[in-house]
Amino acid sequence: MSYEELKSVLVSLGLSEDDISPDATREEAGLDSIAVVELALVLRREKGVAVTEEEIGATLTVADVAALVGAR
Template identity: 40%
Template sequence: MPTVPEQPTTYHLITEVLVHIFDLPEDELHPDATFHALGLDSLALAELAITVEEDTGCRLEDLTAEHTLAQAAEAVAARLAPAMAPAAVPPPAQAALEPAVAPEPAVIAESAVTPGAP
């Protein structure tokens, strides 16, 4: 039985491209299928990589005919993971343990204008 891809979102993106752009029958697509077994050559793989990059912003490099659909999906997901990670937000438990730091008071420069001057 074929293994279920860990990243169904990227897997489904790739299979959708293969069905709609390359006219491959959906019932032939499974995670363990290699691009070679699906009949894709290096030119078709380059087109697939360009389409995935246009759809996700993720460059799919070093894709060969011997890679499986699951491997390609995992590669896209791995490249997208850093972009999807939250930006330097501490975990809630750690944030609760950190002491609150009061902001430093703002320094307001004294004006060179004499009070009451026109």
């Protein structure tokens, strides 16, 4: 999954497109603990990407999340 695809998923979860950039931290992008759970669920169910909340929570930036998801 590319950064742009991930950004689209994050926006669909209600995060502000203006806050999402590759170098934004998860917190700056609005990816709090609830959003992390929602993201992991959407990635598993709708995108077929097996990633856990813990793995997403261990990332620092949006680019790190995209790299994690892209590696799956």
